[in-house]
Amino acid sequence: MAKITAGVGSSHVPLLGVAVDQGKEKDDYFGPIFRGYDWTREWEKAEKPDVVVLVYNDHASYFDMNIVPTFAIGCGERFGICDEGWGPRPVPEVEGHPDLAWHIAQSLILDDFDMTIFNKLDVDHGLTVPLSMMFGQPEKWPCKVIPFAVNVVTYPVPSGNRCWAIGEAIKKAVESFPEDLNVQIWGTGGMSHQLQGPRAGLLNREWDNKFLDMLESDNDDVRHIPHIEYLRETGSEGIEMVMWLIMRGAMGKKVKTLHRHYHIPCSNTAIGHIVLEPAD
Ligand code: DHB
Ligand code: FE
Secondary structure (H helix, E strand, O other), X not given: OOEEEEEEEEOOOHHHHHHXXXXXXXXXXXXXXHHXXXXXXXXXXXXXXXXXXXXXXXXXXXXXXXXXXXXXXXXXOEEEEOEOOOOEOOOOOEEOOHHHHHHHHHHHXXXXXXXXXXXXXXXXXXXXXXXXXXXXXXXXXXXXXXXXXXXXXXXXXOOHHHHHHHHHHHHHHHOOOOOOXXXXXXXXOOOOOOOOOOOOOOOOHHHHHHHHHHHHOOOOHHHHOOHHHHXXXXXXXXXXXXXXXXXXXXXXXXXXXXEEEEEEEEOOEEEEEEEEEEOO
16 A cells, blocks of 8 residues: 655745755755755665655746645656746756656545646646655656645635545545555745745744644644734744645654754845654
């Protein structure tokens, strides 16, 4: 049977993609950020996941205001790379896993989660930057990826509670897929950041670290943090962190922390990264 063996949380700052593409990972500014991912890059080489369910958000790159799916899953064979204004990033195309993706879609829909299904989808920095942080610059990504898109760009966005619950349903779906597959789930985005308006540049080290502590905890208090708290404490874009709760919900009750990293600043953003293993 397929199994979710680990959960990864990571920021997805587009500037980190630029740093990788331009070979600046070791310079004075980016060095301390990338060193926090060294452990994970080595660990991923040993873990060799077959598939990553990659929870991310599109930033009005492929999606637009014509259609705003709350939760969407990519069921295609492959996914192209978005042009976000400077041409597509020079990274490999993303290969999907249609059989597992359709199985997850069916299981979620029968569990009362109304999914949007994408057969054609291009992915932006929300998905490609975490791949670069975890895998570097391979000619081909080392695993298949199921894009799982969440609307965190325009209100109303889903609650943390709903995100946790859909994470639990993803775990059930994956673990009822008959093929032996090593599956990871990644939650991406965040941490505290606000890109516009009078509070642009807002960062909140204390709150971000409290959030990471709560993810590590055996209780599920973190799922009940209201939107207004993300907005007040972490800025307008901090709401991206609800996507980490999908990953955490898919881990089960208890987790073991394998790795944790936090750094301020990167662009306008606090960088957070965590690697968790189910420990029930
Ligand atoms: C930045 C961070 C993001 O999460 C994003 O999607 C775009 C920009 C930034 O800090 O520059
Ligand atoms: Fe973002």
